[in-house]
Amino acid sequence: VDIRRETASGVRVITPVGRMDSNSAREVEAMVLPLFDESGPVLVDFSALDYISSAGLRVMLLGAKRSKASKVAIALCGMSNAVSEVFKISGFAKLFAIYPDRDSAIRALAADPREPQSPT
Amino acid sequence: LSKGYPILIFAGERIGAADSFPPALEESVRAGICDELAARKARLGYSSASAGADILFCEELLASGAELRIFLPCVEEDFIAQYVAPAGDHWIARYRAVIEGAAQVEVSCEERLLGDETLLKFNNQMLQGIGRVNALRAGVPAHLLLAFSPGAPAEPGSPADFMDQWPEPEHLSIIDLDDLRERAGVAEPPTSLVSGFPSSPRAIRAILFADIATYTKFPDEQLPLLWDFLAAAQDIIASKTKPPLLINSWGDAVHAATETAHDLADYTMALTEVIATLDIAPFGLDRRPLLRMALHAGPVFVGIHPLTGRSMIYGHHVNRAARIEPIATPGEICASQHFVALLRSEMDSAQHEARVLGNMYRDRYDMEYVGLLDLPKQFGRESIYRVFRRSGGEVISTNDRPQSSELRLILSNDLAEIGRIASAVDSFCAERRIGPDVAYAVNLAIDELLTNTISYGYRDRARHMIELVLGITANRLTLLIRDDAEPFDPTLAAAPDIEAEIDDRAVGGLGIHFVRTMMDSVEYRRSDGHNEVTLTKLLES
Numbered sequence: 001v002d003i004r005r006e007t008a009s010g011v012r013v014i015t016p017v018g019r020m021d022s023n024s025a026r027e028v029e030a031m032v033l034p035l036f037d038e039s040g041p042v043l044v045d046f047s048a049l050d051y052i053s054s055a056g057l058r059v060m061l062l063g064a065k066r067s068k069a070s071k072v073a074i075a076l077c078g079m080s081n082a083v084s085e086v087f088k089i090s091g092f093a094k095l096f097a098i099y100p101d102r103d104s105a106i107r108a109l110a111a112d113p114r115e116p117q118s119p120t
Numbered sequence: 121l122s123k124g125y126p127i128l129i130f131a132g133e134r135i136g137a138a139d140s141f142p143p144a145l146e147e148s149v150r151a152g153i154c155d156e157l158a159a160r161k162a163r164l165g166y167s168s169a170s171a172g173a174d175i176l177f178c179e180e181l182l183a184s185g186a187e188l189r190i191f192l193p194c195v196e197e198d199f200i201a202q203y204v205a206p207a208g209d210h211w212i213a214r215y216r217a218v219i220e221g222a223a224q225v226e227v228s229c230e231e232r233l234l235g236d237e238t239l240l241k242f243n244n245q246m247l248q249g250i251g252r253v254n255a256l257r258a259g260v261p262a263h264l265l266l267a268f269s270p271g272a273p274a275e276p277g278s279p280a281d282f283m284d285q286w287p288e289p290e291h292l293s294i295i296d297l298d299d300l301r302e303r304a305g306v307a308e309p310p311t312s313l314v315s316g317f318p319s320s321p322r323a324i325r326a327i328l329f330a331d332i333a334t335y336t337k338f339p340d341e342q343l344p345l346l347w348d349f350l351a352a353a354q355d356i357i358a359s360k361t362k363p364p365l366l367i368n369s370w371g372d373a374v375h376a377a378t379e380t381a382h383d384l385a386d387y388t389m390a391l392t393e394v395i396a397t398l399d400i401a402p403f404g405l406d407r408r409p410l411l412r413m414a415l416h417a418g419p420v421f422v423g424i425h426p427l428t429g430r431s432m433i434y435g436h437h438v439n440r441a442a443r444i445e446p447i448a449t450p451g452e453i454c455a456s457q458h459f460v461a462l463l464r465s466e467m468d469s470a471q472h473e474a475r476v477l478g479n480m481y482r483d484r485y486d487m488e489y490v491g492l493l494d495l496p497k498q499f500g501r502e503s504i505y506r507v508f509r510r511s512g513g514e515v516i517s518t519n520d521r522p523q524s525s526e527l528r529l530i531l532s533n534d535l536a537e538i539g540r541i542a543s544a545v546d547s548f549c550a551e552r553r554i555g556p557d558v559a560y561a562v563n564l565a566i567d568e569l570l571t572n573t574i575s576y577g578y579r580d581r582a583r584h585m586i587e588l589v590l591g592i593t594a595n596r597l598t599l600l601i602r603d604d605a606e607p608f609d610p611t612l613a614a615a616p617d618i619e620a621e622i623d624d625r626a627v628g629g630l631g632i633h634f635v636r637t638m639m640d641s642v643e644y645r646r647s648d649g650h651n652e653v654t655l656t657k658l659l660e661s
Contacts, residue, residue: 019542022535022571051542051560053567054630064622082560089637090630091618 020056036066047078131279132173132267136206152295171207173267178218193243198233240277249461285469326384333450335372381463416441457503568631577605
C-alpha cells in the first residue's frame with residue numbers, strides 16, 4: 001500500500017492508496033499510530049482506497065483508542081460505497097466522525113480540533 | 121527463494137562430443153552465461169553437469185552465490201566416463217567441484233548408461249519439469265537458458281530437446297554457439313553428428329501401482345460382488361480413456377504402464393472417479409472400495425514375459441514405483457517427483473504446440489506438494505505430490521471458446537498470495553457481469569477466511585496448499601475453500617459486540633462476522649483431514 005501524507009489548515013491528512021488488508025495493515029499502523037503522540041487533528045482520507053478488510057479496521061480502531069487517550073482528534077472521509085458498507089456492518093460507523101469529502105472534514109477539524117462534530 | 125527472481129533451467133552443448141562445442145569458445149560461452157546470470161538475478165538454477173557449457177553454468181551460478189541443483193541421467197561412474205572424461209582430466213576435477221558445491225544432486229535413473237539416449241532425454245524432461253513445477257509453486261517464472269548450436273542437427277537428448285517443448289518464449293534465452301563460432305573464426309559446425317547409440321532397450325514409461333486399501337474389510341462372500349462392481353467400472357473407464365499399454369493384476373493389486381504421464385493421469389483419474397461415483401447398491405455391496413494409487417515414471421526396460429507372453433516392464437524405476445504405493449493416501453492420486461515432472465513437461469509441450477497452432481490450451485491436471493516421505497525397504501525418500509483434475513482444462517479452439525463458469529485457484533499459505541487471488545476474483549466477476557459490490561463482498565469473505573487460516577491454522581512452518589473454487593450459476597455464486605489446516609469451524613465462532621463503545625471494543629473477531637453478514641449461507645465440514653467451507657451469495661437477476 002502507498003500512503004500519502006500532507007498537512008492542510010493544521011490537519012494532518014493520511015491517504016492510503018489501494019488495499020488495506022492483512023498484508024498492508026502493518027504499514028498503515030506504523031504510519032498512523034505515532035501521529036497521536038503529537039498535537040493537531042488527524043484525517044484519514046479513504047478516497048484512493050479500493051479495499052479494506054478487518055485487518056484495516058483493526059488499525060482504525062487502534063487509532064480511535066489512541067485518539068481518545070491522547071485527545072488528538074481523528075476523522076475519516078472519502079469512503080466508497082463498499083468501504084462505507086464495511087464500516088456500517090462492523091458497527092465502526094458510530095465510532096468515528098465520518099465526512100463525505102476532504103474539504104468538509106478539514107473545515108470541521110480546523111474549526112474544533114479537539115472534538116469534531118459528526119456530520120450525521 | 122527470493123520473491124520474483126526466476127528459477128533458471130540450463131542446458132548446453134558439451135566439450136568432447138563431435139565438434140559441437142570447440143574448446144576455443146569456452147571463455148566466450150562463460151561470458152554469455154555471466155551476462156545472463158547478471159540480467160536474471162536467479163537465486164536457484166537447475167542443470168546437468170557434462171563437461172562444457174553445463175559445468176561453466178554450474179561454476180558461474182555457484183560463484184554468484186545462488187543455489188545449484190544438479191540432475192544426472194545415470195549412475196555417476198558412467199556419467200563421468202561418457203560425458204566428462206572425454207574432454208580431459210581437468211574437467212573431472214571441475215566436475216567434482218561443482219558436485220561438491222551443489223545443494224542437491226539427483227540421479228534421474230539409477231542405472232547403467234548402456235549407450236542409451238533414453239536416459240538423456242528423460243533427464244532433460246526432469247530438469248524442465250522439476251524446474252517448472254517448483255517455479256509454479258513459488259509463484260516465480262522459470263527461465264530457460266540454452267547454450268547450443270542451432271545449426272547443428274538435433275541429437276536426441278541434446279539441448280535442442282528443450283526448444284521444442286518450452287511453453288514460454290518470453291522466458292527463453294539462447295547463447296548461440298554458431299554465432300560465437302563465426303565471430304571467433306572457428307570452423308563451421310558439423311553438418312551431421314554420428315550418433316553412437318544403438319537402438320535402446322529402454323523406453324520412458326509412466327507407471328501405476330494400485331491396490332484396494334479396504335480389501336480386507338470385504339467379507340469373503342462379498343468378493344464376487346466386488347469384482348462385478350469393478351467389471352462395471354471397467355466398462356465405463358474403457359469408454360472414457362485409451363487403455364494402458366499394459367495392465368496386470370493379482371488379487372487386489374493392479375499394475376499398469378502408459379507411454380506418457382498424461383495418458384496415465386487420464387486413466388487413473390477415470391478409475392478414481394468411476395469407483396467413487398458408481399452406485400454400489402445394485403451390486404449388493406455394503407461399502408465402496410477405496411483405492412491406494414501411486415504414479416511414477418522413468419526409463420524402464422520393455423519386453424515380453426517369457427512365461428506369460430504378455431508385455432512387461434522392469435528395472436529400477438518399476439521397483440521404485442512399487443515402493444511408493446504403500447505410502448499413498450487411499451482415495452487420492454499420489455505421484456512421485458519424477459511423474460509430476462514428466463507430466464509438467466508434457467503439458468508444457470502441449471501448450472507450446474497449441475500456441476504454434478493458434479489453439480487455446482489449459483492444463484488438465486494440477487499437482488500439490490505433499491512432502492518428502494520415507495519409502496519402505498531402504499528405497500530412500502521420495503518427494504510426493506497429489507495430482508488432481510483442474511476443471512475446464514483441455515484443448516479449446518479459439519473460435520468457440522466457452523466461458524467457464526468456474527474459477528479454480530491454488531495458493532500457498534502465504535499472506536502475500538491474497539492480492540493475486542483478489543485480482544483473479546475481480547476479473548472473473550467482471551467478465552461475468554457480476555457487480556463491484558458483490559465482487560467486493562466475495563473478495564472480503566475470501567480474504568478474511570484465508571487470512572485466518574494462514575495466520576492461525578498451521579502449527580508447523582511448512583508450505584501448505586489451499587484450494588479455492590468459485591462457481592457461478594444464473595442466480596447464485598458459490599465459493600469453496602479447502603485447506604489442510606487445524607480444524608476450524610467459522611459457523612461456530614463467537615460474534616463480536618458491534619454495539620460496544622471504543623474502550624470496550626475488542627480488536628479481533630470482525631473477519632468471520634463479515635463473512636457471515638456478507639454471504640447468504642456459510643457451511644462447514646471437516647472431511648478427510650481438510651476444512652471445507654462453502655459460501656453462497658444470491659445474485660439479483
